[in-house]
Amino acid sequence: MRRRRAVRSAYDRVVVVGAGRAGVAAAEELRRAGFRGEVRVIGDEPGAPYDRPACSKGLLTGHRRPADVRMPVLDGADITWHLGRRAVHLDPDDRVVSTDTGERFRYDGLVIASGARAALPRGWPVGEAGLHTLRTIADAWALRGALRDAQRVVVIGAGLTGCEVASAIRTLARDCVLVDSMPYVLANAVGETVGRMVxxxxxxxGVQLRLGRRVTGLNRRRRGWLVELDDGDEVLADLVVTTTGERPDVDWLDGTGIDISDGVRCDESLRVLGVEGVVAAGTVARWPNLRYSHRPRRCGHWIAALEQGRAAAHTLLAGEREIPPVTLVPRFWSDQYGLRVQVCGELPSYAEVMVTEMRPGRRDAARAGVLVGYHDEGRLVGLVAVNAPHAFTSITRSMLAAPVTLAAPAPVAVTATAPVPAPAVGTARPAARRLAEAS
Known part of the structure; x- marks a missing residue:
């Protein structure tokens, strides 16, 4: 084997805050790139790093145990792990990360990959028996134990995690009520066309749907819970699982001068704005993905976290040198209700939507196979597939291999005293067009 050449860097000590997919990927990539200094990873959970998507899948059904979902780490990476410690403060001037154990970790370079935490509506009885969130492996294992004696479960939130939880509950032959304010499931994940099919x-x-409804009250009963909805309906359940969203874990960065209004604000290469020697990756990072837009946004998917972690490591080692922007293609998949749901790219609301049925004429179009493409100015920017894995893989490879065209900056508003002619109004694109042809 060829010996890896050591990279010349201004850093001797790199600290990674976060032991999830992004943080571990960053630590591994530092070693792959030849960095020979210290690499320390701080994680707030006591156990070894694991694949978080498993929390709403095999762990709930009992097909997998916590030991089965541990994240493989690069052999011989020489990474020092500080687990069971939560970062509580950052001093960017002295370059020190403080934890809840009273420890202080000095760094030359810092990777912020602290992820996100479950977001619960204010006033909900957090901590009461029978009310579960699902963010960590401990959450999943606790819910798995509670499901053994439950007969009816209410799942609040019909996003990706909520639908996966509901699917797991039905696999265990439990009654499940799924509540969401949207009129269809997976609204943010797959868009309206596929969402209504799913x-x-x-x-x-067999899932009992309460869509277009909001929870107005959660009341603990002697046996179980009473869930009150905004239409006056009341649902009795043994357990309540809330998957109402997440918020970036940025409280420990308060007072640093970093923009943490919605995650950690970064430039196009994942450098954190306003501080030196700091990058961010994963759910917590808000950066402009110039493949699509100059508007900074967050991306919370597993594959994106992996790619961001690796890219952040290279950006950190580059110091102040120019480095290409991080222009990843978001993509994820989910198995639920006998459906393989796959998504690649972005699904803008203004795009032209083209639907291809794999078996035209079938009433169960989703189960029979369907591809939905999102086109912007004739360019395929997003793809959703249900039970069409081969076609999805082929098209996705083409999307990933296509040359990256950086998005044009948003026009700058001009203030003028004289009247300015209004711009011409373009022709509106159709909201959807159905293609009655097989792939």
Whole structure:
């Protein structure tokens, strides 16, 4: 084997805050790139790093145990792990990260990969028996134990995690009520076209849907919970699982001068703005993905966290040198209700939507196979597939291999005293167009 050449760097000590997918990927990539200094990873959970998506899948059904979902780490990486410690403060001037154990970790370079935490509505009885969130492996294992004696479960939130939890509950032959304010499931994950198709399959699977409804009250009863909805309906359940979203874990960065209004604000290469020697990756990072837009946004998917972690490591080692922007293609997949749901790219609301049925004429279009493409100015920017894995893989490879065209900056508003002619109004694109042809 060829010996890896050591990279010349201004850093001797790199600290990574976060032992999730992004943080571990960054630590590993530092070693792959030839960095020979100290690499320390701080994680707030006591156990070894694990794959978080498993929390709403195999762990709940009992097909996998916590030991089965541990994240493989690069052999011989020489990474020092500080687990069971939560970062509580950052001093960017002295370059010190403080933890809840009273320890202080000095760094030359810092990777912020602290992820996100479950977001619960204010006033909910957090901590009461039978009310579960699902963010960590401990959450998943506790819910798995509670499901053994439950007969009816209310899942609040019909996003990706909520639908996966509901699917796992039905696999265990429990009654499940799924509540969401949107009129269809997976609204933010797959868009309306596929969301409505999947909604029909969820109902056929036996999930009781309360869509277009909001929870107005959660009341503990002697046996179970009473869930009150905004239409006056009341649902009794043994357990309540809330998957109502997440918020970036940035409280420990308060007072640093970093923009933490929605995650950690970064430039296009994941350098944290306003401080030196700091990069961010994963759910906590808000950066402009110039493949699509100059608007800074967060991306919370597993593959994106892996790619961001690796990219952040290279940006950190580059110091102040120019480095290409991070222009990843978001993508994820999910198995639920006998459906393989796959998504690649972005699904803008203004795009032209083109639907291709794999078996035209079938009433259960989602189960029979469907591809939905999102086109912007004739360019395919997003793809959703249900039960069409081969076609999805082929098209996705083309999307990943296509040359990156950086998005044009947003026009700058000009203030003028004289009247300015209004711009011409373009022709509106159709919201959707159905293609009655097989792939």
């Amino acid at each position: 909604t029909r399959e969820v109902a056929r699977d």
